Amino acid sequence: MASLVIAEHDNKSLKDATAKTVAAATQLGAPVHVLVAGRDCADVANAAARLSGVEKVLLADSPAYETMLAEAMEQLIVGLAPNYEAFLAPATSNGKNYMPRVAAKLDVPQISEILAVESPDVFRRPIYAGNAIETVQAPAGKKVITVRTTAFKPVDDIGSAPVERVELSAEQGLSRFVSEELSKSERPELTSARIIISGGRGLQSGENFHLLEKIADKLHAALGASRAAVDAGFVPNDYQVGQTGKVVAPDLYIAVGISGAIQHLAGMKDSKVIVAINKDEEAPIFQIADYGLVSDLFKAIPEIEQELTRLGY
Amino acid sequence: MKILVPVKRVIDFNVKPRVKADQTGVDLANVKMAMNPFDEIAVEEGLRLKEKGNATEVIAVSIGPQAVQETIRTALAMGADRGILVKAEGPVEPLAVAKILKGICDEEQPGLVILGKQAIDDDSNQTGQMLAALLGWPQATFAHRLELGDGSARVEREIDGGLQTLEVKLPAIVTTDLRLNEPRYASLPNIMKAKKKPIAEKTPADYGVDTAPRLKVLKVTEPPKRLAGVKVKTAAELIDKLKNEAGVI
Numbered sequence: 001m002a003s004l005v006i007a008e009h010d011n012k013s014l015k016d017a018t019a020k021t022v023a024a025a026t027q028l029g030a031p032v033h034v035l036v037a038g039r040d041c042a043d044v045a046n047a048a049a050r051l052s053g054v055e056k057v058l059l060a061d062s063p064a065y066e067t068m069l070a071e072a073m074e075q076l077i078v079g080l081a082p083n084y085e086a087f088l089a090p091a092t093s094n095g096k097n098y099m100p101r102v103a104a105k106l107d108v109p110q111i112s113e114i115l116a117v118e119s120p121d122v123f124r125r126p127i128y129a130g131n132a133i134e135t136v137q138a139p140a141g142k143k144v145i146t147v148r149t150t151a152f153k154p155v156d157d158i159g160s161a162p163v164e165r166v167e168l169s170a171e172q173g174l175s176r177f178v179s180e181e182l183s184k185s186e187r188p189e190l191t192s193a194r195i196i197i198s199g200g201r202g203l204q205s206g207e208n209f210h211l212l213e214k215i216a217d218k219l220h221a222a223l224g225a226s227r228a229a230v231d232a233g234f235v236p237n238d239y240q241v242g243q244t245g246k247v248v249a250p251d252l253y254i255a256v257g258i259s260g261a262i263q264h265l266a267g268m269k270d271s272k273v274i275v276a277i278n279k280d281e282e283a284p285i286f287q288i289a290d291y292g293l294v295s296d297l298f299k300a301i302p303e304i305e306q307e308l309t310r311l312g313y
Numbered sequence: 314m315k316i317l318v319p320v321k322r323v324i325d326f327n328v329k330p331r332v333k334a335d336q337t338g339v340d341l342a343n344v345k346m347a348m349n350p351f352d353e354i355a356v357e358e359g360l361r362l363k364e365k366g367n368a369t370e371v372i373a374v375s376i377g378p379q380a381v382q383e384t385i386r387t388a389l390a391m392g393a394d395r396g397i398l399v400k401a402e403g404p405v406e407p408l409a410v411a412k413i414l415k416g417i418c419d420e421e422q423p424g425l426v427i428l429g430k431q432a433i434d435d436d437s438n439q440t441g442q443m444l445a446a447l448l449g450w451p452q453a454t455f456a457h458r459l460e461l462g463d464g465s466a467r468v469e470r471e472i473d474g475g476l477q478t479l480e481v482k483l484p485a486i487v488t489t490d491l492r493l494n495e496p497r498y499a500s501l502p503n504i505m506k507a508k509k510k511p512i513a514e515k516t517p518a519d520y521g522v523d524t525a526p527r528l529k530v531l532k533v534t535e536p537p538k539r540l541a542g543v544k545v546k547t548a549a550e551l552i553d554k555l556k557n558e559a560g561v562i
Contacts, residue, residue, distance in 0.1 A: 070442065112438060291543060
């Protein structure tokens with residue numbers, strides 16, 4: 001029986017997380033179908049149809065799925081369940097929200113945030129904020145899985161799968177979307193950026209994040225923050241990198257004024273190259289940094305900016 | 314309206330977990346244990362709703378060995394009214410926890426169940442959502458702000474792109490994120506008072522639930538270690554290394 005990947009998207013564009021989840025699904029060995037649930041999202045379905053390894057795309061286009069409310073998503077996926085052996089969603093705030101409901105309805109355990117597929121029923125996943133890795137075997141029967149997308153490379157987009165519409169009636173009324181307040185930014189998204197520059201409590205204020213913005217603009221980097229900086233109100237919650245925030249793995253991660261609490265490291269230690277800038281030589285962040293600069297950030301950051309300008313960035 | 318708050322006993326968040334040499338799990342012997350931090354936030358939110366007159370009673374539930382009684386006492390010392398201890402040995406998976414909680418909800422008929430969004434030991438992030446599905450209730454996970462209205466709750470949620478506001482009909486499930494509130498400390502007089510508060514003892518069988526794990530843990534290992542690199546002296550040297558050695562800019 002096939003595996004069903006639930007697409008992550010914003011009704012306009014397909015998110016990178018979907019291609020990474022398809023990569024994980026492919027490793028289960030069964031044919032892969034992708035479910036695109038949303039409103040007026042035919043473009044998203046067409047994008048999903050181009051993902052390599054996808055055999056078929058199911059498009060559930062209805063106002064009921066516009067904001068991916070957990071109750072509606074549960075009904076939709078459970079309605080499709082008889083045709084599938086495995087269900088995979090990226091461990092985004094959406095996937096984490098609806099998938100356990102599906103698992104409960106199917107009466108199977110969920111396997112959260114897998115890092116690797118060892119065999120079609122054996123998976124590796126982080127526990128204790130990534131301080132330990134658990135290898136688990138799923139029982140026979142249906143599998144409900146969320147995928148830590150930083151652990152998988154996205155599949156190519158050179159395929160051409162057919163798109164099939166599905167109509168399932170969704171009961172509504174238990175919950176209602178009221179509003180959304182999304183951070184607006186011209187910069188790349190944290191979870192898909194190639195370079196990230198993050199600030200911590202050492203920045204001392206929200207205004208001082210502008211220092212990092214100048215460098216982010218030069219390097220086309222995304223801006224992130226530690227939990228301490230978010231808790232202090234310097235930046236909004238969606239900037240948070242860490243076990244309870246976003247897990248990222250860019251080519252270059254620059255940690256500025258971040259001491260390196262375990263929960264922050266859990267969210268970024270798989271980055272290819274890590275740079276730490278901190279005036280405290282003993283800060284734990286230096287223990288995992290490829291390049292460390294022991295310096296007052298208010299001196300170092302303007303110097304880095306000048307140097308980048310000099311080199312034509 | 315009653316509020317039910319499930320609380321889990323986990324390794325204290327300040328303690329660095331050590332993987333056992335035989336790879337069977339994380340060493341819990343002689344390690345400081347505490348209430349899961351997200352659950353503390355859940356207890357606090359329940360208490361605040363009661364103090365605002367939105368709830369009549371806050372009930373703390375914990376599932377596990379006799380020692381989880383300490384975690385219930387902590388919730389009672391914070392201000393919860395009574396406890397339910399469901400005795401179970403060995404690890405209990407989120408689905409089994411959700412089934413037991415469903416049994417308790419059927420008995421107690423709470424208007425709201427507030428849970429931590431995840432436990433910091435298994436990091437599953439499942440129980441609240443599973444309970445919502447089993448009960449057929451709406452859910453608002455990763456709550457940043459919670460306001461009770463007439464027969465409904467308005468919840469601001471932390472999502473990947475920012476914040477989202479939902480309105481859910483009661484009864485409902487809410488799971489807490491970090492910034493919902495800052496939990497209080499229990500005062501000494503309240504710790505003394507908590508000793509007299511009632512804790513009912515139950516078993517999973519009372520709710521018809523089998524807690525045998527369905528996932529088989531084959532092994533638990535240390536994550537790959539990352540080694541410290543080099544220290545650079547100046548900003549210019551750093552940029553040079555990133556450009557010419559690492560090739561990432």
